[in-house]
Amino acid sequence: MAETKAGSYVAQDGSYERKTRYIETRITRDGEDGFAVEPGRYRLVVSRACPWAHRAILTRMLLGLDDVLSMGVCGPVHDQDSWTFDLDPGGVDPVLGIPKLKDAYDARPGGMTESGVTVPAIVDTTTGQVVTNDFHQIVKDLVTEWTDHQGATAPDLWPEDLRVEIEKMSDLNYREVNNGVYRCGFAGSQEAYDDAYDRLFARLAVLEEHLASRRYLVGDQLTLADVRLWPTLVRFDAAYHGHFKCNLRKLTEMPVLWAYARDLWQTWDFGSTVDLEHVKAHYYATHLDINPTGIVPKGPDTSGWEEPHGRDSLGPR
Ligand SMILES: N[C@@H](CCC(=O)N[C@@H](CS)C(=O)NCC(=O)O)C(=O)O
Structure with missing residues (x-):
């Protein structure tokens, strides 16, 4: 087996704490941070394995931003x-001309x-x-901020009148599900794992019931709440x-969540953004403290x- 320099992921002292330091510079319409929205200027760098990058990939695709915001894809x-x-050919991103993010x-x-080298990242x-x-x-x-460049049929993923509900739903799902799976996987004690596991499946049971009578998580339209949850479901x-x-x-x-996940895969073409071989290669071969053989x-x-x-x-699409 190839020698590897993967990091260690399992929490040493019980519960897994996610690093949440970011570079918070924003790309905005008025460019107040020095970076104005401009077609062709920026490159979204992702890994198809990463659920957080997947949110950005889905949003870019749904809003029809592919031609104005190019995308670089790292290996898994x-x-x-x-x-x-x-x-990429020669191991170099063809636009940025660099081998490493x-x-x-x-x-x-x-x-x-301090944020570390993470995806998604946007490069000028x-x-x-x-x-x-x-x-x-x-x-x-x-x-x-990119509304002037979105496609004519771009859905409104964050409607003003639903924002409070979308954020409430997303916060809960982030804590118990999106990050909940990591809290299971990287738990450093039995207690921490048991707690994360119980909370994850309790929340999934709530969502199973919630989605039994409605097509989307919030309101009767596709919103960021769906875009944020789905990358975890597709990797499950x-x-x-x-x-x-x-x-x-x-x-x-989980029949309701499974049908809901398939609906988005098919109806909104979420499936075109998925590479489950990258997902598996990433998780099983990167976290070698959990899976030492890398198989x-x-x-x-x-x-x-x-x-x-x-x-x-x-409900309607
Ligand atoms: N670090 C951010 C999210 C981005 C993130 O964790 N991306 C992962 C891939 S799923 C990454 O790039 N990891 C590389 C590393 O931590 O060295 C957070 O935890 O809120």
Whole structure:
């Protein structure tokens, strides 16, 4: 097996605490932080493995921003140093001309920040510097600051009258589900794992009931609440059920959430943004303190994603 320099992820003292330091510079319509919205100027750098990057990929796709905000895709496995552009010819991002995402972080005035080299990140192609890696704000700004460049049929993912409810729903889902799976997987004690596991499946049970009579999480339209939850659902059986020991049920054994997830995959083309081979390669081969052999599972069978979802009767697209 190849030698690796993967980091250690399991919490040493019980409960997993996520690092939430970000570069908070914003790209806005008026450019108040020095970075104005400008077609063709910025590059969104992602890994298709990462659920936080997935939110940005989905939002960019839904809003029709593909032609104005280009995207660089890193390979699924990173080491302690950096994500790399190993999928590209010569191992170099064709727009940024760099082999490692770290190079764009180092190019910032003041150099590397405490946030570490994370995806998603937006890089200014004119200077080669990372502008932001604050995934919460990146997604909101794509919705609210890039409106002049969005496609004619772009859905309103963050309608003013639903924002309070969307944020409340998303906060709960983030704590118990999106980050809850990590709290299971990286727990450093049995108690911490048991607690995270119980809370995760309690929240999924609430969502299973909530979505039984409505097509979307908030209101009767697709919103950021759905965009934020979905990346965790799509990774559930391939990564979290096994690797993170979230194994009370698979997604495919929660009939409402499974149909809801398939609906978005099919109806809104979320499926076109997914690479489950990258997801599996990332989780199983990067977190070697959980999976020391680095062996990546062959399954699960993913053919079910194209099965009819039967949710049209719950409301319009
Ligand atoms: N660090 C941010 C989110 C972004 C993030 O964690 N991205 C992961 C991939 S899913 C990453 O880039 N990890 C690289 C590293 O931590 O070295 C947070 O925890 O809120």
